[in-house]
Amino acid sequence: MKLNQEEKAMLNGELGEPRRWAIEHMIRVGRFFDAPDLVPVTQAHIMADTESLGEAGVEFLEDIAARPRDERQVRIPMITDPRGIDFCHYKRLRQTEWMASLEQRAIDAFEAMGILMTNTCINYQTIMPPVRGEHLAFGDTGVVIYCNSVLGAYSNFEGGPSSLAAGLTGRTPRYGLHLDHNRMATRRFRVDFKPQHLSDWGALGGIIGARAGSYWEVPVLEGIESQPGSDEMKHMGAAMASFGSVPLFHVVGVTPEAATLEAVCDPALLDAETIAGADLENFFARYGGKGEKVDVVVFSAPQLSLLEMQSLAELLDDRKLHEDTSLLAVTSPVVAADARRLGLVERIEASGALVLEGMCFYQSYAREMAEANGWKRLMTNSVKLANIIGGYGYEPSLSNMENCVASAIAGEIV
Amino acid sequence: METIELECHVGVGPVVSGEALVTDDNFSARYDLDRIAGIFSRPQHKLAGQSYVDKIMVFNTAKGGVASAWMLHEMKSRGVAPKAILFNNVNPILAQGAALADMAMCDRFGDGDVTRLIRTGDQLVVQPELGLVTITRS
Incomplete structure (x- = not known):
């Protein structure tokens, strides 16, 4: 060198x-x-x-x-x-x-x-x-x-x-x-459905990550009809990296290196694989638990943005968690300070939930926390967390934020 | 006794010898292991329940988990670690982790899929500086 x-x-x-x-x-x-x-x-x-x-x-x-x-x-x-x-x-x-x-x-x-x-x-x-x-x-x-x-x-x-x-x-x-030359697309995916929730974007990332499956593969996505924002890209990317060790993706017409498909690949040499709505349903179906008691609901991995904190506060307003279920919302120190100033932390915690800052659930001795708190069934809207946490002895369930909150209130997975 | 030499890309770490534990599954120290017990703990992993301690592990590729770069060092410090890890293709994190831990690691084998070329139970000598893995099989 x-x-x-x-x-x-x-x-x-x-x-x-x-x-x-x-x-x-x-x-x-x-x-x-x-x-x-x-x-x-x-x-x-x-x-x-x-x-x-x-x-x-x-x-x-x-x-x-x-x-x-x-x-x-x-x-x-x-x-x-x-x-x-x-x-x-x-x-x-x-x-x-x-x-x-x-x-x-x-x-x-x-x-x-x-x-x-x-x-x-x-x-x-x-x-x-x-x-x-x-x-x-x-x-x-x-x-x-x-x-x-x-x-x-x-x-x-x-x-x-x-x-x-x-x-x-x-x-x-x-x-x-x-x-x-390592940033050109090597896999081409046509997305045949409209992701609705952040968890759908995460699932799309998980499906692509699992199919690509290597650090050296670069997926390019076509057919994304709804405009993703920063949180959508955050959940999709984190899941793609978690499921496939993938470090880069392109979305045609959205991400900066892929103004056109031709900018990142030769379309004649790269056949498109379709990801359909049924693939999304199958992905969620892998995470069961409906009707079972839920021990802990976790929003983490990645840390929540200020807008996710606001969504969570709105879902929890005037509601109380089930006495046997914990809810943890994990964010960054910067977001936590702002969320506190804006009253979001107080609204979230009035339900019995806990806002944690500067940490990440799975990096925080998750196995020891499970044993100390008697946690087994974990529900989340993070596809990344759902993928990881099984290795720490949890049984993960996956749904959107609204269903996660409803489950924390019911004490069982709805 | 049969001896086979496999050429690979130049790797990192010292020369080691030991017994192979092979899977065509992938690997992440963060997702897949109970690092205290020294076993594969993620139920979906093909080696779930098996010990990796002092084995020469052979996988297809490495997955997510930047933390793995510290984990090989930490695992080795407690003596609850594999002797070496071989991949078809490794990601940068595990290679960085092997460099810190001074653990033998190689990938990119010229003769094809290393998870088929090597079998569980094979005796191996791994020479990362030479890009060479020698299999002895009875």
Whole structure:
């Protein structure tokens, strides 16, 4: 891999051990993916919740944080994905002091590196939306697929270590989606129905993700007749990435790189596969539970936008949750502050629900929460969460937000 | 005894040897595993209930879950981890995770579908720097 003078100096340890580690890490990854060199990046976003970091990961961060200031500080603006703990509510969720203590150690380390604790997976809606053509090192698959697809930015999925390496150096290996030829469509889908709810958009993403099934496939969608907004794209992208590890999609006439179908593929060489209304019904049918007791209803993954918070408040106004059912609404610190100012948090919580901020349900020791709270049947409108949470011992049910709320009030899945 | 050499792309991590556990399913450390018990926990996964500890895992591809990049490091620190992971095609996250954890990982095999070329129970030697996996089969 070609390195410039400054990168060679980093590799030689002249700018401190953290930057030496970072360049070495990028060379290992770059060789794996045949990167010719490193590309400068303007922002980094790191996923490093303590459940995935573990004690070993936190110690790794603390080693860097203990270095002299000029060695440990990141060189570009760097922000964080959701944490595993909301310090105001972890006791109510029966998370432990051990979890909170590990979380605090990670936060202290990040702050020592100059990383902003934004604790969000919707930074593209709330912090600093990227610009078309901007090269980034973003973590969280939902963030990456949104920024690539909807905003036309350039990022691979950067796991925590690689995001950190990018923050420390201001660079990332030039492979994958940093190269234009990898952004052309490889699968073509014709959508034969009109998604109505956010959960329908998520299901569409899940169906496409499952069919595409690889980081190296780029779906292009035709036939989308209703205009998607940011929340629709958010749910579709997060589900597509979750089901298929897909980092980029195009929607003809909607996303910036696909003004026409011809702009992203040669239509003569790529046959269209149809996704019909029956496929959507079959997708939802996989998540059963109708008539069963529901233990917890969760709106999370991705964190809720201000508009989703408003929708939820309207659905919960003057209603009370069933005494045996919990409802959790998870959002970012920025949205939570605004939602509080606008009275939405108060309206949501008057029902008995709980608004959590800066965390994400499945990154928050979901298995331990299930055991501590006796939760088994979980209902959500997030296709991403429904896909993941089975691995943590839950039985997921999937429906739209309205049905989820109705179920939380009835205490059983309606 | 039969010995077969499979060429692949240059990988990451050290030379390791061990027993193969193979599936044509995909892999995510976040979605599919009980990392404390060291078993596949997602009921829909084809290896549900099986232990991955000290195995050389063979999958089709990797799925979602940026967190997996930390998880290999964390799993290895507790000694509840596979020895190596082989894929037809891996996504960047798992490769980044293997680079941090110094775990052997390879993909892009020249002879075709690695989930068919290698069988569960095969003894393997994985040499990532050479892009070479050697199968010994009785």
